[in-house]
Amino acid sequence: xxxxxxxxxxxxxxxxxxxxxxxxxxxxxxxxxxxxxxxxxxxxxxxxxxxxxxxxxxxxxxxxxxxxxxxxxxxxxxxxxxxxxxxxxxxxxxxxxxxxxxxxxxxxxxxxxxxxxxxxxxxxxxxxxxxxxxxxxxx
Amino acid sequence: xxxxxxxxxxxxxxxxxxxxxxxxxxxxxxxxxxxxxxxxxxxxxxxxxxxxxxxxxxxxxxxxxxxxxxxxxxxxxxxxxxxxxxxxxxxxxxxxxxxxxxxxxxxxxxxxxxxxxxxxxxxxxxxxxxxxxxxxxxx
Amino acid sequence: xxxxxxxxxxxxxxxxxxxxxxxxxxxxxxxxxxxxxxxxxxxxxxxxxxxxxxxxxxxxxxxxxxxxxxxxxxxxxxxxxxxxxxxxxxxxxxxxxxxxxxxxxxxxxxxxxxxxxxxxxxxxxxxxxxxxxxxxxxx
Amino acid sequence: xxxxxxxxxxxxxxxxxxxxxxxxxxxxxxxxxxxxxxxxxxxxxxxxxxxxxxxxxxxxxxxxxxxxxxxxxxxxxxxxxxxxxxxxxxxxxxxxxxxxxxxxxxxxxxxxxxxxxxxxxxxxxxxxxxxxxxxxxxx
Numbered sequence: 001x002x003x004x005x006x007x008x009x010x011x012x013x014x015x016x017x018x019x020x021x022x023x024x025x026x027x028x029x030x031x032x033x034x035x036x037x038x039x040x041x042x043x044x045x046x047x048x049x050x051x052x053x054x055x056x057x058x059x060x061x062x063x064x065x066x067x068x069x070x071x072x073x074x075x076x077x078x079x080x081x082x083x084x085x086x087x088x089x090x091x092x093x094x095x096x097x098x099x100x101x102x103x104x105x106x107x108x109x110x111x112x113x114x115x116x117x118x119x120x121x122x123x124x125x126x127x128x129x130x131x132x133x134x135x136x137x138x139x
Numbered sequence: 140x141x142x143x144x145x146x147x148x149x150x151x152x153x154x155x156x157x158x159x160x161x162x163x164x165x166x167x168x169x170x171x172x173x174x175x176x177x178x179x180x181x182x183x184x185x186x187x188x189x190x191x192x193x194x195x196x197x198x199x200x201x202x203x204x205x206x207x208x209x210x211x212x213x214x215x216x217x218x219x220x221x222x223x224x225x226x227x228x229x230x231x232x233x234x235x236x237x238x239x240x241x242x243x244x245x246x247x248x249x250x251x252x253x254x255x256x257x258x259x260x261x262x263x264x265x266x267x268x269x270x271x272x273x274x275x276x277x278x
Numbered sequence: 279x280x281x282x283x284x285x286x287x288x289x290x291x292x293x294x295x296x297x298x299x300x301x302x303x304x305x306x307x308x309x310x311x312x313x314x315x316x317x318x319x320x321x322x323x324x325x326x327x328x329x330x331x332x333x334x335x336x337x338x339x340x341x342x343x344x345x346x347x348x349x350x351x352x353x354x355x356x357x358x359x360x361x362x363x364x365x366x367x368x369x370x371x372x373x374x375x376x377x378x379x380x381x382x383x384x385x386x387x388x389x390x391x392x393x394x395x396x397x398x399x400x401x402x403x404x405x406x407x408x409x410x411x412x413x414x415x416x417x
Numbered sequence: 418x419x420x421x422x423x424x425x426x427x428x429x430x431x432x433x434x435x436x437x438x439x440x441x442x443x444x445x446x447x448x449x450x451x452x453x454x455x456x457x458x459x460x461x462x463x464x465x466x467x468x469x470x471x472x473x474x475x476x477x478x479x480x481x482x483x484x485x486x487x488x489x490x491x492x493x494x495x496x497x498x499x500x501x502x503x504x505x506x507x508x509x510x511x512x513x514x515x516x517x518x519x520x521x522x523x524x525x526x527x528x529x530x531x532x533x534x535x536x537x538x539x540x541x542x543x544x545x546x547x548x549x550x551x552x553x554x555x556x
Binding site: 222226252268 | 500502504505520521523528530532540541544546548
């Protein structure tokens, strides 16, 4: 592994400062991370539920960080595709937890998927799979 | 058509007030709408590009509004699936324009897709397809 | 559980006789099945690799059978969406194994996902997520 | 354009002989093709409807041929992702027509989408979007 919880958190703060305070990295394992979307009025929809774009953002940042944990801080990796299923209404008033894993880590493409849970509940509220294009290594 | 540009704009302001000022509805035709993501520092990533979640939000609201234009203001319709391809880096400093159309308008499911363009450019920056679950009509 | 390995295998033979001999059901657990695409020249592409449509068919039948194992033999359940990522070239000359699980089993929609492996290899060749529309219960 | 209807048809016959007789290329325009899945008992499900894998195969081959029409016969281009929505039951006893277009033709990735119609009917039975990885040019 090239980055751990501390260095990924630093990277998030320095490179994505506009959104870094939305998220907290709970855990980093080989090819897997757990990231938390902190409860915040700004992400809510009428009825107190977390918005779709906020769930998308959580899935995207989580798989992205899982990839960076393995390849190091290549900020230029870009999301090329996301498929996301919204399966249940998130619980109101709690954080959303994303468990992400890497399924493929190729030279030019990486693929991962994730499940999103309302904290304290067993049934996932959403699933997503994402593909990233990795910039060529100049070396 | 059940709603036009004016009534859709009103609906957006009353039901989604937290995000309504991000968007402007340019045009509403049968089974098709054009919606604009207004240029705003809050949606930007390093380098001045529009963020993935902001593009997702534009695609989602656009197809949603296209459906409401046909079935009326059912705020409880929910997104169940989105597949989105990010194809080019959006141009900096301009609005993002979404052209959305409805492909299926069933009793319980509706499907639409859309293309996103940086204003003034011909090549799409993203495409998305979305499915919505429509609540049963109480009548 | 409403159906087990034997009753699912019978259902496949009686309702999908044109394709039933492509597949073998290895294992059925609560909300999860393992299904095998039997090695066959007909599914191959130049180079001896399994074709994309055959991988799609394996993913589709596997999640479908996982759902039927829980709700019983509702042949009219239909696939409404599939997102599939082809990540590696399948190995030549071996079966393809699909591990499928159910993520949501609602009244009108069910969602599942799966990983496909070349038998004997650890890295998945593909992943897929699928949504099914479940016909209303006449009772 | 690098290939026309005749050269694409030849390519299909020589490189994909196992499936070439399933399809007919109706039309080839810049960045767009129309391909037909010929009515055949082998692609049918109970009730006479075209199977999901056959619709997937039609979408895949159509966007693939649209790409080859622009870049020439690179048989090694591989599908990396497909998202497909099945929206209506295909009509029985008729061909399925796929209208495919290219949305991005990059150096390493190409993206296209398509609509599938039962011949003679206006409402699409399915839509799909696909991504292909293009092998590096040895020159």
